[in-house]
């Protein structure tokens with residue numbers, strides 16, 4: 474039976490039905506889940522805490538960015554890389570299985586005043602950027618996605634992102650796009666850099682390197698952090714990040730932060 478509860482701040486805890494998986498490689502998949510009701514508005518950057526069923530030793534929900542929201546069919550899609558028991562179990566769910574989700578959690582990215590934006594994603598860090606790219610298209614921003622991975626097997630969904638902007642790629646082994654880290658991409662060496670705002674999500678060292686470039690170029694930059702989480706509600710304090718105005722919970726006051734507010 475489907476259970477739906479609504480928190481005071483309109484966060485929901487709701488049972489979703491698995492519709493399908495779309496496997497991108499042996500350890501990465503998209504999973505589409507259907508709500509029994511009308512989806513609330515999902516903002517780019519929002520995430521969900523997904524319940525992991527049938528997995529001894531995994532008691533806590535796991536946080537995942539909302540990759541896509543389809544308001545016509547009331548489905549959410551998540552882009553998941555298997556790293557441990559919880560993400561593996563989500564890959565084993567079958568169509569028709571039920572899983573409980575708390576959503577939409579977290580804040581969102583800001584809309585730039587100007588027109589040209591660069592979005593830099595590493596690994597599953599590209600997950601929050603499909604909704605952002607869609608929003609920028611609606612607001613007629615010119616978007617470039619810079620996607621980095623170790624090798625071409627890690628570069629997934631580039632053709633999907635291409636619908637919403639230009640796509641640049643780096644791989645560490647040079648098997649696709651320019652060879653090197655995302656921050657080595659020639660787009661950053663260009664004297665006429667031309668972007669008005671940078672957004673980034675991915676491993677911390679990558680985001681810090683992108684933030685340094687943005688600071689050096691005096692360009693505003695927002696980073697979506699993926700600190701380890703437990704409750705997802707601001708109760709356990711396990712996700713805190715040091716900011717210029719003290720420690721803040723990434724789950725309630727983030728995950729998106731202006732880099733100038735972070736003590737990086």
Ligand SMILES: Cc1cc2nc3c(=O)[nH]c(=O)nc-3n(C[C@H](O)[C@H](O)[C@H](O)COP(=O)(O)OP(=O)(O)OC[C@H]3O[C@@H](n4cnc5c(N)ncnc54)[C@H](O)[C@@H]3O)c2cc1C
Pocket residue numbers: 520531535536537538539552553554555556557558559560561597600601698699700701702728
């Ligand atoms: C706001 C937010 C959004 C996220 N969005 C996505 C997403 O869209 N797609 C996706 O695949 N993953 C995402 N993650 C990471 C995801 O939550 C973890 O990979 C997942 O919780 C791991 O659970 P597990 O049980 O499979 O592995 P565990 O057994 O819990 O952990 C396995 C390994 O992964 C490491 N790990 C666990 N959590 C994280 C984390 N947050 N960051 C880095 N390493 C971690 C652990 O240290 C351990 O080494 C997000 C995390 C946050 C906080």
Ligand code: FES
Pocket residue numbers: 701702703704705706707708709710711712713722723724725
């Ligand atoms: S995860 Fe518990 S306070 Fe953020």
